[in-house]
Every structure is written in structure tokens, then in C-alpha cells.
Amino acid sequence: MTWRSHGDGPPVNAARPPRVDALTLRPRTATALVLASLAGLLAFGWPLLVDPGTGLEHGLDAPLVLAVVLTAVVVVLAVALGEGGLDVKAVAMLGLLAAIGSVLRPLSAGTAGVELVFVVVVLGGRALGPGFGFALGATTIFSSALLTGGVGPWLPFQMLGAAWIGLGAGLLPRGIRGRGEVALLVAYGAAAGLAFGVAMNLSFWPFQVGPGTELSYVAGDPLGTNLARFATFTAATSLGWDVGRAVTTAVGLAVLSRPVLRGLRRVATRASFGPPVDARSPRPSTPSSLPTGRVAGR
Amino acid sequence: MIRFEHVGVTYPGSERPALRAVDVTVEEGALALVVGPTGSGKSTLLRAATGLVPHFTGGLLTGRVLVEGRDTRTHLPRDLADVVGVVVQDPARGFVTDTVEEELAYAMEQLAVPATVMRTRVEEVLDLLGLASLRRRALGDLSGGEQQRVAIGAVLTARPRVLVLDEPTSALDPGAAEDVLAALTRLVHDLGLTVLLAEHRLERVVQHADTVLHVRADGTVQQGDPDEVLAVASVAPPIVELGRLAGWSPLPLSVRDARRRARGLREGLDAGGGSSPTHVRSLPAPPAHAGDHAAPAALLRADDVHVQHGRVAAVRGVSLELHAGEVTALMGRNGAGKSSLLWALQGSGPRRRGTVRVAGRGEVAGDPSTMAPAEARRHVGLVPQDPDALLYLESVAAECAAGDRQAGAPAGTTARLLRGLVPEAAPDQDPRDLSEGQRLGLVLAIQLAAQPRVLLLDEPTRGLDYGAKRRLASHLVAHARAGGAVLLSTHDVEFVAVCAERVVLLAEGELVADGAARDVLVASPTFAPQVARIMHPHPVLTVDELRPSLEVGA
């Protein structure tokens, strides 16, 4: 992998493959992600946190208000990610990989818990960096919702959940390659697939059972009690699907990780996000118009 | 208005420069044709003229490229969008939107052209390229030629002064290719656009070119008038080959000019009936054809085959026999049902009605569509239009090993076949790093490992240069000589002229002609090869057939 042997940077060490970041997270974008994730955690976990007497504990108000807030958060994040310019290759790849994901989604929806979308999101995040993984998770869910007519209050929750999965995949330790990498991704994929299902269930919990059952959340109850009720609810409803999703994601990753990562990394190298500027030319390309993506190690 | 000043390009990780010491100038309003063997850096030259090299692909550019006075070192491709329009080989891959009108407007939207101006320009371009009737159609539903014209239109709306096209007609049938080239020459002549065009099948475009840039294998570029450059270029269309052989100077580049020069040659053939070209085919006639009384063995017999795709009847009642020892070309427009027929004959594709029977070793083996895929391919092998779809492993060696396993052949069979077809492919290479022709060879080796007697190929000549085509032709003929039958669909009449002795012509899913290549090709105004047009009324198809008469004449 000594492809960048010219120019101003040192030659890339063949032992440590170059770290690809198709969508660089600048400090301010990273801060935006953290804040948005905090808001997202509240939106997901509110039944466990809500106090009595806030006027939100009844009816549909709380989930809908939080869905609106979360929609706004996702939109603001999209603006923040795009602000300042993305590499056109990153945009095109985002579109293509999101298309693969959205094609896989309706295919898998019919069979109980078979869900291959996260295979694409995890591998995309792993090969092309956390920022790209985040954007990939969100755009995949969004475009598949548009394609199948699945836009609703659940959409921002799903988008954020999938985006977190892609982000996490990008943040996994970089140095591991080969069998170790596959094992790492399989474990992560299984955990992420299960967590996604549980989180979705959590956001849907108050809708589905409403107040006044033995499995409903009770505002102001200790966290443990509410968690226990939620656990029972999950076990009674979606756990089978969630386990199915975790298993298919893990199996998909076990089978596909190596060949797919090879393809993604190959193209990432070819794409050379943030193209190198000719070192010998008298004037470099106008720096202000350079895309923001880059390959670390320059 | 493109100027290369001592340009060199080296890609990252490669020791050899793709281009070096290039000093060429394309004048305003000229149609410049870029020629050269595959992998010689034609695409690099085109990409350097659009700023994609080095800004998009990476690599080191030395010297400078000026386009309409803009230096590509300081101008990114997007900054050149209003002076250079780029059309890629497969237009469907460059489409961003999904309807014709929106695609035409896309570049203008990015350049913030006012809405009213956009409306008028879209209408102009629709008229200019004859796309008005397609304006609301989905891009995916268009034919290849229509897509290519939309792709040209999509860059024209930004009013560039230069058009750069990388093999715009390589996927098109002769008629559609003519349409696209006619549109291009009109743009050059009527609008004064400068066009930089790379093309494999020179016979289609060479007569329109004002100047030729010959990219040599070492990365240097020679520029000159078409007849001068082609007289010595490493690639040559049949008309040039004929001219070189006959020692014509200046070289005729159009059929019209060549016919004038070839008057003597035709008269010579009239006089010397004994050296009638039928007896000097470049390839000796197969043994099965030696005597009329010995009917050749039919390896595959299809009767009344119908294929339906949704509401479209793709193939309608085709009956066909493929004989041992015969190379047959399947020709016809894009969408005439060639691919559907090939797939139906192989047995994996859908077939609504009709029968297909293949001969086993000795007796009739049965219908390939009722066999397991692994069994069917032992009788009928098919190399599909996109051979890449068959390749999925990380190295050539792994593909070969998998090929042996899938074909049930002894280990090493595929690798041995591959060495015969593509000697230069290294076992540890990633198949995706091979050239298009090498990948085709790999897929052919994988299919031949199952030892099918009937070999079907769908558009095998796409992206092959003259040398690669010659090698492919000799392998196909060898397969036939060994007692097999070959059926290949292609638009490439020159390739057919070299390797096929029989041509089957398909139109709208029906078989409209089936006969000796010579009879079918010479009679057809669209499918006649260049040499046939020059030598008309003599039924000559290739330069090689004329070689003896020319040598006698000299």
C-alpha cells in the first residue's frame, strides 16, 4: 500500500494500512454529533427518566413532542454534516451504499428478524470512517423509508439508531486486521443489532401498551422497576425479532466482512478522498475549494 | 482549444508514467480522435483534459494542460464545467437524476443558471439531439443510443466549448452508433464545438476526424493528420489496413475515397476469376462444410423458441441449429432479443414456449433448461455480456481453483486454459486489476473448464482492441475446429467478418436472415464491413482475403 509515495507526506507504512476517512469529522461536527446523541438518548429513554408532574407522562404528548425534537435534531445534523462541503466521491458512495441498504431492507423485512441492512452500515463505517458510517446509517434508513413510503414518527429514531451503529463501527479499534477484525465486527454487529431492536422497542413502548397495564412505564417509579417492566415487555414482544436481527447481522458479517471490506478499501484507495495536490506544480489548487475528506497519514 | 505542454502523468503506485512528454494542441472547432491500444493511456489523456487527472484520480501531473486558457492545475473539474463537457463510456453510470429533462437540467442547476434560461436551453438541446419525444421518459428505460445522446445533451446544456468523450459508441449497435456520431459531427460543424474523442472501433469515426492523437504504448503521443498518423499507428481499422497493404498515399479514410482508389483492385478481381476471394478466406473452411452431402452434426437444435419479459415479447418463434465446427454470429439491433435468445438456448434464461435440445457425447442429451445448472454448462457454456458478474474471488488463482471445483475438472484445468488465453495474467493478481479483455479471457477459461461443446458469447468484443479481438477470434475458431459450435452475439461487423462463417440476423425477436456470413453481410447496408463496401460488388469481407490479389498486383 505504498500508493502515496510521492508528494509532501511520508510514504505510507505498508504494515499499518492508511486510515481512510471519507467524511472527516471536524471538531465542530463531532461536537454536534455528541450533543445530538445526548438529545437522542433522552428521546429514546424518556419513559425511564420522566418525572410525574411534568405534564408529559400521559397520552401521546411526550413521544410525539420528542419525535418532533428528534426530527429537528436529525435535520440539523444533516445540515451540519453537509456544511462546508463534502467530497463529491463521498456523496456518490454514500448514495450507492445507501441504495444497497435500502434495497436489502424490504427484501429482508418479510422474514422474521432477517435484517441485512446493518451489514452494509457496519462495513461502510468500518472501512470509510465514523463520520461516513454515521451519515450512511441515517441516509440508508431515510432513503429506504422514502422508497417504501415508510415516513413517520418512528423515522428519526430509526435514523439515529442506524447512524449510531455506523458511527460505532467506525470507532472500533483500527489496528486489528484479518480474523481478529472479522471476529470484532461479528461481535459488534450482533450487539448493535440487538441494541437497535431494544432501543426501537423502548421508543415504541409507551405507544404500544399505553398506561394502565402491568407492563406500562410509571412516571416517577425507580429506574430499576421501569426497566424490569420494559424487559418483560421486550421479552413478550420483539425479543424474537431482535435476536433474529442480531443473528443475521452477525452471520452476514462473518460471511461478508472480508470480501466486502476488501472491495470497499480498494475503492477507498482508488478514490483518494481529498485528492493529493501536485507537489511539483508552482501553485497548489486553491486550498479553499479542496474537499474536506482526507486520508490520514499525509 | 486544448493545449498540453510537456505533460507527464504518473499514477500513484506505478513506476511507469501513463503519459510522458505530451505536447499537443487541439484547435478550436476540431474533432480530435484519440487512438491507441488498450491500456495505453487514452483515458488518462482525456481525463487530463478535463481536470479529472490529477484532481480526481490522484497521480502526479507534470507540465500543464490549458483548456480554453484555464490551467487544470488550478482549476478543479467543477471549475471547468462550463467549458468542458465530459461524457463517460457507460452513460447510465453518470446519471444523477432519473428523467431525461431533469438530467439535462442538472449541470445548469449546479451552475446556478436562472430558471428561465434553463427552460430555453433544455428545449434547444432536446431539439438539437432529437430527444424531444423522450423528455419525460425514465432514463433507465431508454436504449443505449438514447442514453448516450442524453448524456451528451446533459453536458451541452452548460454550454461548454469542448466535449470530451470516452468511447461513446462502444456499447451501441451500428445504427445507434451512427446516430450518436452524426449528432457529434453536427455539433462540431454547426456549433463549432471542439471534440476530443477516444474510440476503439476506428472504422466508425475516422472519416470525421480533423486530427488524430496516437497514444503509444510507452505513453508518448503523436499528433498529426488522420491519414499520416494512421499510416503508422499501432491500431488500424480495415480501411487503413487495406490502404497500407495497397500502398495508397494519402490513405483513404472514408469508404467513398477508398472505393475510388480501389477501382483497379476490383477490376483485377473481375479479370482473375480464379483467385476469387471465396477460396482465400482467412480461415480455412471447417471440415464439416467440406462436402454438401455430409450434413454437419447439429449440437444444439432450437425449435420455435419464445421468450417473454413482462409484456415484451423478446424472442418470437426462433428456430435454430448450431453445428459442430461452425462459428455463428448473432446480429441485430440493441433490443432485438439477442441476449434473451442466448440465455434461453443455454437453459438458464426464461423460455415461454418451444424446445431446445442439445446433443450429448453421441446421443441427444436433452433440454438444458431441465438440467441442473452444473450439468447444463457441460453442454452449453455461456459468457454473459458482463463477464465481471461471474468473478467474485480475490485472486486469479482462487477463481481458477473455484472454476475447477465447479466444473468437476481436474485441478489446474482452468489455470491451463487461462494460460492459453491470457498468458500474462499472474495467479496472485486481483481479477479486478485485469483489463477488460483479460477478464473476458478468465471467464472464458472458467466456462471452457466444463468442456461444453456449444459455446455462447454475449457481446464479447466490448472494450477489446484489435489485438485482443484477433486473439479471441482465433480461440473461438479453434474451439469450433475441435468439434464445438460457437454462437456469439455482437455489433462488431469487422469481428464477424474475421471469425464467423454463418450469420443469423434477429429483428424484433424474429429470425430474419440465416446464411453464410458472406451472403448476409455483403447484402446488408448497415452490417456490411468496410472492405465489402469498398469492394462491392465483389463479396470480400476482410483485408486478409485480398492479400493474395494485392501481392500478385504488386
Next chain:
Amino acid sequence: MHPWAWWVWALGLAVATTRTTNPLVVGLVLLAAVVVVLARREDTPWARAFRGYLLLAAAVLVMRVAFHVVVGIKGPGQVLLDLPRVPLPEWAVAVHLLGPVTVEGLLGAVYAGLRLAALVVCFGAANALANPKRALRALPAALHQIGTAVVIAMSVSPALVTSAGQVRRAQRLRGQEPRGPRGLVALAVPVLDDALDRSLALAASMDSRGYARAVRAGGDRRVAALLLVALLAAAVGSYGLLDATTPGWLGVPVLLAGAVAAVLGSLLAGRAVRRTRYRPDRWGVAETVVAASGVLAGTVLVAVTASDPALLEPSLHPLRWPALPPVVVLSVAAAVVPALLPGRPA
């Protein structure tokens, strides 16, 4: 019809359904949504998804009732079905199953389920009627880049399905069975390689057609600051909503302030994007009528329930027929107007 008009209409109806559990009002809203969809829908994939929404709505209703019967906390009332109470063993968090089902309890569950079902149908209506491709074209400029990725995803997905089919077919030619892990790799790798190659070709084509020329590179510090303020407000505001111990201004007011910051930031970010639109969807009288009819229904219900919370609330103790004031009926009837607009859906 402008796609956003349908969304405004449907969101108005959705707001209306959330204001009350009155089955008559909710039923009317649901009916209005279904009537308009049946009158205005076109033959598109997303319109066909409406059936799925109706099924989902029915499932939601059934589930809600089932949950009430199985694990509901049963109050007093006329017993309809005297089921025994079954305590689960201690390790299963002390949940009691079943128990006597009362008319009041059952109706309460049906009312709540119906409201949720109506909400689902409202979103289904918007999905069925609004053309997502045109909605994408009408995205604000600040979302240019991510929006482009989604546009690409939507326009190439049919080609990907075709490509997958071709690869599957081609693999069979070399005797590769399409099953098992090996089959999955044999299918996935060529499709992915093709898609990735395509993405590079597409990027080259977009770049040479001036994409990204529209975007001022480097970004704007003010935009970044405004967006961060908005996100901070979202996090703090949500917390303020949920925590009773925080002062009241930490809830809704902070969220509203954040919304203002978000809009300002997006507008500023949008100004950095220089591009134009070819034949944009116009917002005409019809669009205004459609949007207004939905907004009217939502506003009237918000106003009615705010002025007299008990007026619409159906009484279960004692059981009484729910009230249906004429003004509510009229406002919901107005939501059917889009079905009567002249001209076929275009």
C-alpha cells in the same frame, strides 16, 4: 400537487387525532384520511404502501386491546368476561396475567388504540399522496449535499436490483449454487464492486458537471455556532421537559429558542449554496387549500380541547355516548376537501 402540501395536511390531521381519545372524532379523522387517499392516490409504489398502513393500524389496535386483556390493570366496572387472574412466578417480575375484563376497561383500550391507529393512517396518507422524489427536489438548500446522496440512492436502487438479478443469473452459469455462504459472497461481491465502480463514475460525472461548485467550501463559523446552539437547546430542552425539578423555562421555551437557532443556521447555510432549480413545483391555490384544510382540523381540535378539556373526552365512568360538537364535525369535514379538488392528481 406540491408534496409538502400533503404533508402539512396530514400533520394537521395527526395533531387533531392526538388531542382526544373521542372515538367519534378519531373515527371521522381516520375516515377523512382514507377518503382523500382513495380519491387522490396514483399508481405508485409508495401509494401501494397505504394498504400496509391500514394493516399496521389494525394490528396496533388489536395489540393494544390484547395488552389490556392480558396484562392490563383491571379497574372496577361491568364485567364482560370474567377471566381468572394468573400470577406469574416471582422471577418474572411479579406480573399478573388476565383478570376480569370490564366494558369500561375494554372501551378505554379500544379508544386509545383507535387513536394510535388513526395517527398511523395519517402518516400513511401522507406517504401515499406525496411524491418523495418531488419532495426531495423541494428540500431546502442547506440539505443540498445529504439530499443529493438520497437522490442518488433513490435513482440507482432499481439498477441495483437489476444488477443483483443479473449476477445471480450469471453465477448459475458457472455452476455456483445461489445458496449458502459461498452463494452470498458470490452474489454480494460483484454487486458491491459494480456499485462502487458506479459511485466513482458518478462522482466524476457530477464533479465535471459542476456539482460542489454550488457549495462554498470551508463552512461558516456563524452557521456552526447556530447549529451547535440548536443542538444544545434540543438536549437541554428535552431534559427540562422530562425533569420536574428543573424550572419551567428549561422545557418548551428552550426548545423553541433552539428551533429559532436551527432555522437561522440552516438559512445561513443555505445561502452558502448557490444553485437553481429547474421547473420547481409551484405552491398555488390548490396547495394552500389542501394545507389549510388539514391545519384547520388540527387547530380547531387544539382550541376545543384547550378551552374545555372535558368536552370531547368520552366518559367511561359512568359509560356515556361521546359528545360530538358541530364545530368539530365541520372542521374534520373540511379535511376531506382535497378529495373534491378539480382535476386528476398530477
